[in-house]
Every structure is written in structure tokens, then in C-alpha cells.
Amino acid sequence: MAKGKVLVIGSNATRIEVQGGWGATGQYLNETVVPVWALLEAGYEIVLATPDGTKPHIDPASDSADHFGGDTAAYERAKAFYAEHPAMNEVRTLRSVIAEGLDAYAGVFVPGGQAPVVDLMQDPDMGTILRHFHAAEKPTALLCHGPMAVVSAMPHAREFRAALIAGDVETAQDLAQGWQYAGYRMTVFSATEEKVVEDYILKAKMHFTMPDALRAAGGAVITTPVDFAPNVIVDRELITGQNPRSDHPIAAALVAALDRARAA
Template identity: 40%
Template sequence: MKALFKVLLSTVALSLSTLAAAAPKGEVLVVLSSETALPLRDGKTFPSGYYLNEFGVPADALQRAGYRLTVVTPRGNRPQADQRSVDPQYFRGDAQEMKRIAGVVDQLTQPNQVHSLPEVIKGGLDRYAAVFIPGGHAPMIDLANNPLVGQVLRHFHAQGKPTAAICHGPITLLAAQDDPQGYEQALGEANTGPARNWIYSGYRMTIFADAEEAVFEASLNGDKLRYYPARAMATAGGDMRFAKAWEPHVVVDRELITGQNPFSDQALAQALIAALAKR
């Protein structure tokens, strides 16, 4: 009887150990755009969305490190990838790795897995250990000018929790100021100055550089962007830091982690995981 009791105790202990090992280290909020049509000058638009690697590579790394991800968009709809990003060049030329990461993203963005901003805010932000904002031009559409996004960013800023954004994702940081909608409108009219009460004013940061943006704009067959993100961030009050075009580059300042371009995906993931490990 005693031997059986010992076996049962051992089995329970092993089960608890297994559950503990499987339990997530924490939950990371992933903020993505609801939109797919980037406004250009003269009322034109261009198809947009998130960049597959900028979302998928850090997301995969976070999951492998033991973190659970919660995906949110302003409207709670399923976000869409920019089809230009479905290209092996963003995966070190490895088409099989691209396919694997696409599968990771597909699982994370199933319709029943995506939440709306109001829903996530109402549910409480204290549960999240960090916030991550992938790139692609889509954040310029409905994140940078979104007061609810600003509310989310202020929470993580006040708590000193890691806030990571890559490529065009850092433009979202402009939401955390007095009048993000008015400011974004003024950017398109080239009629603005420093952002008022911007929580990241003076932070060292990076974003898709002007030289890189010029290459993208040249592919628009003569159409023009409403504004360049790097100039907008500098004007708002960011202390901008850049590497050479297309080189991986990540800047860390306090809780803020920013990556310059699509090729900064792995470095940004490592920096975010390291920041989470310190908490």
C-alpha cells in the first residue's frame, strides 16, 4: 500500500512539474492594423498590411521562449499580410522557413483568435508583460492616429513594460500624445512641429529610414506617400538613430525597443526576449 502511495505521489509530482514547464512565462500583446489600403497623396491608395517576417519571426521566437501571444486590431478583424512581404528574401532566402513562419502567423490570426482594441482594454492591460507592433505600412493608416492605441502605449510606458516595434511599426508610437488624429492629419499636410505631451519625446529610437522609404516610393509608379515616417518621428521629438540602409539595426532606450527595417526581425526578437527576462 505504501509503495502504491509513493507511486501516486510521484505521478502527481511529475504531472505538476510538466504543467509548470508548459505554463507560459507571460502574455505579450501584438497590435496590428485593421486596414489594407494605404492612403497616398492626391487621394490614391496602395495595398498594404503587416510584413510577414516582421510579425512572424518575432512571434515565433516569443512562443519558443515560452510566451503566449494575444493579437489585437482596432476593429477585431483578421489582419492581412502585405503580399510584397511574402518573399524568401525576408527569410534569408529560405522558402521553407517562410512557409513555416506563414503557418505560425496563420494560427495566431485565426478569426476567433483576434481581439478588438476596446475588448482588450476593457479586459485589463495588467495581464500583458509586453506589447509588440509589427511593421508594414498599415500602422500609418489606423494605429498612429488612434487614441485607443495611445491608451495602450501609456499603460506600458507607465509600468515600464517592454514596448517593441519594427520597421514602420514605430510610427504607432505617435498615438501616445495629446491629439494623435490632428497630428497625423498635419503630417500629411507637412504642417506640424513637435508632438504635444508625447510620452516618447527624447527617446532614442529608429524606424524605416528615409533612404529605404525612397526605394519603396520609387516602386509606386510616380505616386507619393503622404509623409515619410522617419521625418515624422524626428519632427515629433524622437532622437532618431539609423544604420546603413537595409542593415539590421535595433535601438533600446528604457522600455522602448525599435527595429529599423525588415532585416532587423531576429535582432528585435532577441532584444524583446532579453527585456522580458529582466522583469
């Protein structure tokens, strides 16, 4: 019998706004599969849900053994798992999960890739889910760009995001008043890490950096001085990881938090 259910929330975005147009995006393979493996191995059941109920698109930039420490066997295993395992293919809508009842879930996890910046950051159902887990003080873990989803908990998330794209930080700060996660210590994909993606993958600049966005919302954002060094920060129920190489550390932190909550 499973220890409990963990809600894994994926993105449906395949394109992201950049200065001058749009760039391709998606969800990162390792950031999805590595924590899910850890949760399953620890005895938890996984429920995957997205805004529209379809399976997340994997960003081609993550489709490489490089994100598995060069371990080709681990990479191939991850690809097969994502393609074939029922937990990765029986996808629910966020709305159906809410309707069925969030009390059934022990925790929630949001993988990264830039995709969450497009939809989850401003999705009202995502916001409903996060407010529930915040109020219940249940483990809430988000990785890389995934932490941008916490913006959805504010009542004017869509307008907040639009203000950031317009470069109007003052308006964004006003819209963020009363945000549930204000003052929380957290991390997210850093500005210098993002520049690597802009230069070599997107070939275009983003409208805002992730740390600046979360600081405008009221978060106490901490990133490492060394790009792509693993970094996980735990503050109360919130567990955030900075980048793709934080996949194993955030998995361990989430499992530990779930086990502690279960034993309490």
C-alpha cells in the first residue's frame, strides 16, 4: 500500500514569449523523471496533472544524457519511463484533481524547463492548488523554472506576469500585495544561468529574469554564485531547487519532508 499520493503538476506550454517573438520550450526530462523515481521508490503514488489534461511536451534541450551526468543508461531508462510508465501517461486536468479533493494528496511537485513560466505561473487552478497546500502546510516542491508557478497563488497572477513582460516592476509589486509566499526563502533558475539558455538555446532574450520576478512578488530569492551548482532551499512547507542539477537533491528533500509529515 502506498504511503500517500503526490501530485506532480506539468506544463502544457510549447512556446514562450521572448523579446521580438516566441521561442520553443517544454518541460525538462530529468527534472520530471528523477524526482518521480525517488517518490515511487520511497513508496509514494504519483498522479500527473496539467492544465488541459494532456501530457507535457519534453523540451528537446533536455533530451540528452548530459542531464543524467553523462550516464547513457540512466538517460535511456528515463526516456523509456516517461514514454511508457502509467504514472506518466494517465494524465489528469488540474480542475478534475481539485474537484475530486486535494485533501487526498500528501504533497505536490512541479518540475521545470521554462514551460511553467508560460502557463502555470498564471493558471488559476494552479493557484487554487498552491493555496490549499500552503494553508495545509503540506510539502510543496518546485524545481528550476518550476518555482515561478508559486506566482499563481496571488489573486492577480495574470496581471502580475503581464506587468513583468511590460517592464513595469512597480505595478507588479503592487499586484503582489498579500502574496502567500512573501518573505519565504526560495531559489529559482538564476539570471546568469538563463543567459546561457538565451545565448545557446533560445537565441533571444527573455522579458524578465526569474529571480527578479520572484523578488518583485516578495520572495527572498537566493541563488548560487556558481552557475548550475546544485542548490535546494527549504523554508517551511516550500522546497525549491535552482537548476537541472538540483534534481536529485530536491527529490531527497521532498521525500524527507513527506516522511516527516507522515510520521507527525
